[in-house]
Amino acid sequence: MKKMAETSKTVPCRNCDAQIAVEAFAKNFKVCPYCDYHHYMSAYERLDLIVDADSFEEYDADLYSIDSLEFPEYPEKLERDVAKTGLKSEMLSGIANIGGYSTAIAIGDVGFIGGTCGSVIGEKVTRCIERALENRLPLVIVSVSGGMRMQEGTLALMQMAKTAAACAEYAKSGVFYISVVTDPTFGGATASYTSLGDVIVAEPGARIGFAGPLAVASLREELPENFQKAESLLEHGFVDAIVHRSEMRRMLTDMIAFAS
Ligand SMILES: [Zn+2]
DSSP, X not given: OOOOOOOOOEEEOTTTOOEEEHHHHHHTTTXXXXXXXXXXXXXXXXXXXXXXXXXXXXXXXXXXXXXXXXXXXXXXXXXXXXXXHSOSSSEEXXXXXXXXXXXXXXXXXXXTGGGOBOHHHHHHHHHHHHHHHHHTOOEEEEEXXXXXXXXXXXXXXXXXXXXXXXXXXXXXXXXXXXEEXXXXXXXXXTTTGGGGOSEEEEOTTOBBOSSOHHHHHXXXXXXXXXXXXXXXXXXXXXXXXXXXXXXXXXXXXXXXXHHO
């Protein structure tokens, strides 16, 4: 009998090009075991990472974007990314337990039109904050954003004011908002709900900023080392802690327990 050659499946690291065994990659929460680079995770994968098993109750699952400006190719892109991500919009939101604590949670997905923030994400974030407020629950929002969604123009931009107003109301309640920032988070998200957490934690190496590095580079000859990286933002006080993905659930649980 002919012996079959064993083929082990691998994925290349986006940062160091090492070949990582698929099984180890999944077990390691999509973090490269050689260089510690944190790879893209979908909203559903992040949900599994952060919340207690079988505790998630989804809300507002039926909200979806419409092409109100008749922007070229927007309906096709929406259709493509609905099929690709299994989400109806760029964010998953609801209530779940984290370490046994009931928590309002919203998680973005960069795989859905670059995680850009349109009217649906603004509405979902706002409803999630209002739900947390109504039930006096801690709030966790996991941000990932390519900026505001140009295909929705001003309707997208106004979500900054709407979500910021909801955050201001929540801040008065004395309950606790943890903003988790992942790679990449840019534009209006950074300028609104992402930066309004009581505590802001980032994944290692996450790029976080308002204008993207290319736009900034066009105005400055040289950019500082680690420009817009979580490590530099920690040094400058924008980020309160950098938390490795493998520690994220424990760290969130500890912070929620401390504030409860
Ligand atoms: Zn690597």
